[in-house]
Amino acid sequence: MVGRDDVARWLADYAAVVHENAAELTELDRAIGDADHGSNMDRGFAAVAALDPSGFDDAAAYLKKAGMTLVSTVGGASGPLFGTFFLRLGGAWPAEDGDAAGLGAALRAGLDGILARGKAEVGDKTLVDALAPAVDAFDAAAGEGLGAALSAAAAAGAAGRDATVPLVARKGRASYLGERSAGHQDPGATSMALLLDSAARALPGSGG
Template identity: 65%
Template sequence: MADGLDLSALESWIREFARLVADRRDELTELDSAIGDADHGANMDRGMSAVVTALEATPPTDPAALLKQVGMTLVSKVGGASGPLYGTLFLRMAGVAGDGTLDAETWARALRAGLDGVVARGKAEPGDKTMVDALGPACDALDAAVAEGASLGEALRRSAAAAAQGRDGTVPMLARKGRASYLGERSVGHQDPGATSATLLVDAAVTALAPAGG
């Protein structure tokens, strides 16, 4: 990660996340229809579409401004729990990102800060069948890769693989937070929609931020 992540790279990440959410909107809604309000896909797609529109209308000037703008837009445009949770994630990342280029360590700290914000806002812990179950492993894998001196691409790919494993691990879990928790044992056997969209966020980082061959 010699050159780090600049404003342009981070904007590419956000746009890729928006694209993935749009592509997987129906899947997210289907997952949410089983254990939630059947609106996660629609809410996230509406929110990320609003984010892209805001970026084009008022281009941010640095990474922190970009992440803050994304967070504020999601808080104001996305209904249900997704808006406050994802909004908090990006706002906490903004607090770490600063106004320059992010190196590997800063990126890892920023994502960890985002996770901590989600945990604080949603009062969720690992094993509660939420987006934390994907984001937590993603942050752990990223931290470990950075500590080992792995390349940016390798660190991001490990993070994405851990997120996917965490997402898949929500299927047998009993939901303890959110609307799904009302279902009790009936929540078992279903993949969590929040963990699924959180995995898309990490997948988008691989596509947009990992250098070719790095």
């Protein structure tokens, strides 16, 4: 079961990971973007980590506040996209603390929110390339339990991140470079893969 405090631990873990990797994320963005992805994400998730989970009735309320915080503190496209993900995740969170099936449905809602907002598809060289296969992998492994599903999602997210390297960007700032965007790992897919890895490490059933 995944409750409010579990979610808070996940996002605190991720905030620390983003801080540790901020320079790398910015360097990835320097090649094909505006060189601010790392600093923007670091600022936004530091604000999320500063939220007091005890001030929220449940995980859903906490996730929605996290989403609104990201929208208001993260610049560029990442704020609206990650913010939408957490707003939709919170909106679809089960009334009772989520099990594997409930978390899978919430992750799917988060993906659908990003697809609707960003209009990107798998293969466009965006964070969707990490998140979409991760959600599919989670669903496929959900019957094996939450830990197995989270691990499968993290592995699929990492593979999706790596698969962005040869792609030509079709969305976002990187798309302006055309063929020159090929050969570079997408920073948004990288930060999404880190989020999935953090979930597999920090949430119940992961052994973390």
